[in-house]
Amino acid sequence: MTGSAADGDAAAPSAGRDAGAIRQALAATDAALAARFDSGEDVDRLLRARADAVDAQIRAAWRASVAAGAPLALFAVGGYGRGELFPQSDIDLLVLAEAEAQALYGDALARFFARLWDAGLPLGHAVRSAAQCAEAAAADITVLTAMLEARPLEADAAALHALQAAIAPARAWPAREFFLAKREELRLRHARYGDTADNLEPNLKEGPGGLRDVQTLRWMALRIVGTGDLESLVAIGQFGADELATLERERRTLSRLRFGLHLVAGRREERLRFDHQKRLAERLGHVDDADNLAVEQMMQGFYRSAALVLRIGERLLQRFEEQIEGEAPPLPLDDAFELRRGYLAARDPAWPRDAFEVFALFATWAAHDEVRGLHSRTARALAESLARVPAFQQAEPALRERFLALLRGPHPVHALERMARLGVLGRWIPAFARVSGRMQFDLFHVYTVDQHTLAVLRNLARFASGVADERFSIAHEVWPRLRKPELLLLAGLFHDIAKGRGGDHSELGAEDARIFCGTLGLSQADAALVEWLVRHHLLMSVTAQKQDIADPEVIHRFAARVADRERLDHLYLLTCADIAGTSPKLWNAWKDRLLADLYTATRLALRRGLEHPVAAAERAAETRDTARAMLRALGVADDEIDALYARMPETGFERGRPDQVAWQAASLRDVAPGETRVRVRALGGQGGAHAGALEVFVHSPDRDGLFAAIVATLDRLGLAIQQARVLDGPRGTIFDTFEVVPVDPRCPPAPQEVERGLEGALAGPLDRIRPARRALPRHLRHFRIAPQVGFDATANGRTLLSLVCTDRPGLLADVAQVIRDQALRVHDARIATFGERAEDVFQITDGRDRALDESQQQALRDALLACLDGEAA
Incomplete structure (x- = not known):
């Protein structure tokens, strides 16, 4: 005292x-x-x-x-x-x-x-x-x-x-209880951040691979060894000098980031938020270059530091565990490897002598997928011998065969993930090393390129499991049709590998894939398939989300580019895995059905032959017949079905699905002339990623401003519109269909709630229904996109309005209100959102259903820009 x-x-x-x-x-x-x-x-x-x-x-x-x-x-x-x-x-x-x-x-x-x-x-x-x-x-x-x-x-x-x-x-x-509690604390803390450091706004202190991980290792050393000085662990053989040097280097990197973050934030802030990233990158001396923004350079450095902290931390945790629990007798697996306390270890103290033994490690690991992980001594030996792993172009043919065997063996995606995490994949494929830790400063790509690639591969592994997943309605049916699944894995591995090089990453990645497949000795046909998939990996997504896949001409053009069913099977699975692996929030029931419908329609077109395109009349007849059978099953007589069909627009039979036509017809059974009818049904499954996705059908006498009123009401009900189809029915009625998903998936509105809300809103004057006012979310303020408004003529005598701008809550409601204020009519709408970027397309006419002239186009352009600029201000 x-x-x-x-x-x-x-x-x-x-x-x-x-x-x-x-x-x-x-x-x-x-x-x-x-x-x-x-x-x-x-x-x-x-x-x-x-x-x-x-x-x-x-x-x-x-x-x-x-x-x-x-x-x-x-x-x-x-x-x-x-x-x-x-x-x-x-x-x-x-x-x-x-x-x-x-x-x-x-x-x-x-x-x-x-x-x-x-x-x-x-x-x-x-x-x-x-x-x-x-x-x-x-x-x-x-x-x-x-x-x-x-x-x-x-x-x-x-x-x-x-x-x-x-x-x-x-x-x-005591030491054992302290270690177990702190290890569990670390596990739970990592889980709070999704078990990855590769977040868009990572926490430098608490996130996986952050400074708290380094501190946890020191606290464990204090309790177990009696010293928080990690250098002392080197002296007693618990820690390698190279491991300590790496950990200290990355700790200083993270500390410098945190020190700078506190300076630019001017307050206590541990999360590297968008608000501070650009200013911090500038303060740290990063400069934009042709291929990489300064902020992307800074973030890539963070992700790589965090990955190394995680890698070394795993090893030291094992050594602490061994010191506390003691070594258990090893359990031999084969001549080269054994299990020590459940961890895979090399039996030879001099392992690895060459890259063959490195690849053998991952093959054994895949064959015994239940092991706890890689033993710390073997992990350190692997890290020290990474230089022995050649790039694929310099490798012997036998080593290339060993890699192909990994892709064809058990749990190939697990093997690739482990190779990536431990630095082997980056040595084997140098282009993969260049995208490791590479982020893109936008809201669409929420993972680094390498982590997104691994997420895509994990999705493909789910398809391969054969277990039906309600998020992907037909993927488990398509996967068994693949002739060589490893070709799809290669396409997934290479699809984004050229990000950040400048130019079209699809074209550059396709060239990389062609060289890789050729070097590994794949047949010309197999290499061509992988190359084609990488080059066109965005084709199906763009077609489904930006074009009207109910149009037979769109299906025919897409089928002509795909050309055969093998490509279609691979492209469908790659597209699903790619979209779902870009962001947990991006995949939904609408995208699932959209891609499944495009796949099914294209497969049918390829089966009948591209020389026999489906005519609109033929498709309408097929839809009528199939929907009639569905209605009969509901007890509807043929004469009533004919009467219901007479009240429906012909375009609905040409563009709609049979189940949709039957549902809408059944909805009209007790509707009197002049009455409004709203019906809502679940779009996909009731749980998981599809929870809350709905299809909304509105039948009503037509009135000016009706589309804007519906859109504004759906927005107020907490629903985001993914697609809208606005059809004119007989005798001045409308048949509008909207596919929507909840803005907040945690509390989606029930179908009955949406029906009551829409019917109540449309029962009164439409002028009183205005878009809700909302503040721009914080994260969108840093991703402003200059609005682009374009006009084109359509084949059916309408005007195609295309709008590209920053997405925000209520955007579609505001755009619909502007169109309404200009006394224009909306006939079709396709809504596509890519992170912070909205790309919406509308078919519009004037009040007399004529295409817009130049003066009307200019007036609409000015009004839209004023609306969007006002929001930016």
């Missing part, structure tokens, strides 16, 4: 450092440290310098508040105790005092803490006796963790010894 309690508060000094002086001194320190940061000074020196500066102010405030000789001890704990203090980090203090001293010096401590609070310090504090420290540590491992790194500020050796004794393993959290 610092002294005796004889004089109590009466001996407390009356003068001292006031809050304003502390604030001013630390502000000057922070300004100087910011300048040193910008000049490139080592971040550890900056962290230590800030801790030293805060130490001086806290000691001065203590001496100004607490009498000399008081039986109190002051410690820095947590990160501050470690001597690492970032510009906006909390300052955690512990006062060690017995109960009598706490009561006697309560006023002095209150003055001390008040000085610091008034100075604006982000203070966290506790006042405890040694017994209270022991009790708190035993009850809460986070309290113990903070005290593990206690550093004396105003405390003698006896006080430090008392604190250490209070939290010793014998009293709280």
Whole structure:
């Protein structure tokens, strides 16, 4: 302790450092440290310098508040105790005092803490006796963790010894329990961030591979080995010198990012948000180049650092486990490998001698997919021998055959994922190394290119499992038709491998795929298929989302480009996997059915032969007959079916699906002339990714502004429109169909709720239905797209309006309102959203169903731009 309690508060000094002086001194320190940061000074020196500066102010405030000789001890704990203090980090203090001293010096401590609070310090504090420290540590491992790194500020050796004794393993959290609890804490923390560091807005402190991971390893070392200095682990053989050097290098990289983030944010911020990424990249000295934005360069560096921290952390966790639990007898698997405590290990201490043995490791791992992971010693040996893995073009033919065997063997996607995570795939395919950690500064691609590629491969593995997945309605049926599934895996591996090189990544990636397949000795036909899939991997997605696939001409053109059913099978599965692997929010029931419909229609077109395109009349007749059979099954007589068909637009039979036509006809059975009828049904399954997806049918007497009113009402009901078809029926009626998904999938509106909401809204004057006003979401403010408005003539005498702009809540409702204000009519709409980018197409006419003339087009363009510019302002 610092002294005796004889004089109590009466001996407390009356003068001292006031809050304003502390604030001013630390502000000057922070300004100087910011300048040193910008000049490139080592971040550890900056962290230590800030801790030293805060130490001086806290000691001065203590001496100004607490009498000399008081039986109190002051410690820095947590990160501050470690001597690492970032510009906006909390300052955690512990006062060690017995109960009598706490009561006697309560006023002095209150003055001390008040000085610091008034100075604006982000203070966290506790006042405890040694017994209270022991009790708190035993009850809460986070309290113990903070005290593990206690550093004396105003405390003698006896006080430090008392604190250490209070939290010793014998009293709280022995080594084994501490390790298990901290490992579970780490697992749960990683799970909160999706078990990946490759997030668009990663958390530098808490996210996987972040600074908290490094700190966790130090805390484990403190409890298990007795020292938080990782260098000491090298001396006892727990840690390799190269591993320590790598971990320290990446820790400094992460620390520099966090220090800079605090500077640009001007407040405590651990998440690398879009709001700060560009400014931080600039402050760190990154500069845009032809292929890579400065912000993308910075983020690629972060992702690679985080990946290395994760990789090394896994090894050290295993070694701690072995030290606590002891080595178990190895279980041989074959001549080369064995299991040690469930981890796959090489039996030869000199492993690996060449790349053949490296590939053999992944083959054995795939054949025993239940193993816990790779043994830490084998993982380290692999890392040290990566240079022995040649690029595929320099490899021997036998090694190329070994790689192909991995693709054709059990669990090939698991093998590729492991090779990627451990750095082998980047050595084998150098182009893959160039996209590792590469992000794209947009909202469409929520993963780095390499992680997106692995997500696509995982989706393909799900298709291969043979288990039906309601998110992909026919994928499990298509997969068994593949002649050589490994060709689709290769296409998935290469489809985005040329991202960031400039030029068309599909064309460049196709060339890479052609060279790779040729070098590996694939047949000319197999190599051509992989090359074609990479070159055209966006074809099906673009066709489905931007064109009217109910139009036989669209199907015929698409089928002509695909040319055969083998390509179609592969392209369908690759497209589904690609879209679903781009963002968890991107795949929905509408996209599932859209692609399934395009696949089915194209397969039929290829079966009948491209020389026999389907005529509109033929398709309408087929739809009528199939829908009639469905209605008969519902008990509807033929004469009533004929009467219902007479009330429906002919275009609906040409473009609609039979089940849709039957559903709409049945909806009209008890509808009187002039009555409005709204019907809603689930678009896909009731759970998972399809929950809440709906098809909305509106039959009503036509009125000006009806489309805008429907769109605005659906928007207010929390539904986002994916597609709209607006058809004119007989006798002045409309047949509008909307395919919608909930804006918030957690609380989708029920079909009955949508029916009541729409029918109620359309029963009154349409003029009172206006778009809802909403603030622009934070993340969209950083991705502004200059609006583009275009017009084209259509074959049916209408005008095609195309709009490209920044997406936002209520955008379609606002656009529909502008069209309504211009006294124009909407006949068809296709809504496509790609991250922050909206690409919408409308077929419109004037009030007399004529195409727009130039003056009408210009007026609409001006009104749309004014609406969008007003939102941007």
